Amino acid sequence: MKKYQVVGIGNAMVDVLSTEEDAFLAENGIQKGIMQLIDMERAVDLYARVGPATEVSGGSAANTIAGIAHLGGRVGYVGKVKDDQLGRIFAHDLRAQGADFDTPPAAVDAAQETGRCIVLVTPDGERSMNTYLGVTEFLAPADIDPAQMAQADWIYLEGYRFDGPDSHAAFAKAVTACKGAGGKVSLTLSDPFCVERHRDAFRKMIDEDVDLLFCNRAELLSMYQTDDFDHALERAAAEVETVACTDSENGAHLMCAGQRRHVPATQVTIRDATGAGDMFAAGFLWGLSEGHDVDACGRMGCIAAGEVISHLGARATTDLKALFRQHGVI
């Protein structure tokens, strides 16, 4: 048995959650429902405009890893924070959930701070993310421990992490070490505009290395530059063993060994959509690494996603295993 079921690599972030009206988005030039990169100056300016906020640890892959840890999975995480108050909060929350997190923090005198994401939650539950990457942009190959990657059944790579100067080299190092030891590679496309920025690098990785691809409908269409969803799903399935594509209230479409399956979404009232995709991946990956079949994994993903969108914040607040039992999946 390997030490880790899943090791995630992603952008380490603290979320700053604020509830705002749609008019606020319009006034501040924010496109609804996507992730936008912002610099420190814009982060300070935007923060001054938003209402009272709540701070919770976030980061897409970190949310997924925290979710698997919450389910009792053996997990590790790699991401860059600074040794500042927000960095200590991020590290605490992940470790307290049961994940290993040993990436050396950036020094106190680093020019940038720990990354944060100003998440504007509108009354419909949709979230619009404004990300100041800070030190997390500078994760480098030196931060990747090949021994750790070799000890993972799965590595989970965050698409957002394709932004940043050394990201591709860091991912390549992780993939080589993981695959060399018989591990498998999962990737999430993260965001349609992230796909726009890095389509070639995504394609190359999907063609060559990825065993399990997470995406949503918009990301998959962007990936293959088409409006034909079935076509895009088949193209992805031709390259990777398993595709798990979420589709909002329509649940998830799965492609595995040439077979297409559908899993319905769980019925919940959406309070805050932040973390839906991250928690889908958590449920799915946990199920897979525990030996469940792909249908069960899809259902676990949908149940976990349903839990996280029913409250503010991107990490589980109720017992996911108990929910799985209630739904009869375990």
Next chain:
Amino acid sequence: MKKYQVVGIGNAMVDVLSTEEDAFLAENGIQKGIMQLIDMERAVDLYARVGPATEVSGGSAANTIAGIAHLGGRVGYVGKVKDDQLGRIFAHDLRAQGADFDTPPAAVDAAQETGRCIVLVTPDGERSMNTYLGVTEFLAPADIDPAQMAQADWIYLEGYRFDGPDSHAAFAKAVTACKGAGGKVSLTLSDPFCVERHRDAFRKMIDEDVDLLFCNRAELLSMYQTDDFDHALERAAAEVETVACTDSENGAHLMCAGQRRHVPATQVTIRDATGAGDMFAAGFLWGLSEGHDVDACGRMGCIAAGEVISHLGARATTDLKALFRQHGVI
């Protein structure tokens, strides 16, 4: 019309909220339901033991001031943060709610950091607070602007603020400036053990300066070192114009102009008791400064307290004025 309906003076804190079982309190020597002062070393050690947490701006009087601002009241706040990430979070949240907050932050090279309170919420909704005061302990007379105090109909003094080397002198300066300009003084006793530590100073201030006293049952009994609640209430009422004493699920007992009144608590499911007293004071003070009678003020206090204990965190998340309307108080 004075510029401010209420100016509060208190310990500026960020709350670190974590949900823990009762066994955790026992294992870590934490007395349930009260506030305990801890040093930096203990804060770091305890934080390492608690589960994943959520960070929200807190501070007792700051919660009250934020609540009055939420209701549309004209308010200011005085309290000490450091110019660090937590200090900027505290300042942002209070200003974003509409309160003036101009206390100069402690310098970046100060030995201590912005204060924080590790709040352990048990499944019964009770909160046990572990407070690292940090720089907020050192609020000094120089931080009090007499012109601001003179512009306040009411000042609201936080009992917790009696801890700290210059606290009493700072309060005296505020009281003199406020009363000299025809303003009134309200005080909250904050915590039974805080009363133990500073009984003489509390008594002196109650005898000489206080017009409106906020407390709960345990604090009032501690104040007059008696088990006889009616006696304690009468003793307080002999010294101050109005006493508003909360009594958990029994609502609040009011003494005003020699008359005793009772206001029932609103019926809610308790999720997190943090901020109940603070929000009672917010509703009561807002009502009073808007010219409502003491019964209506008591009901506003109970409704505001009921809102805040129904969710995690010590500040209102739903429209309090709408709740007041629903209950027919305005």
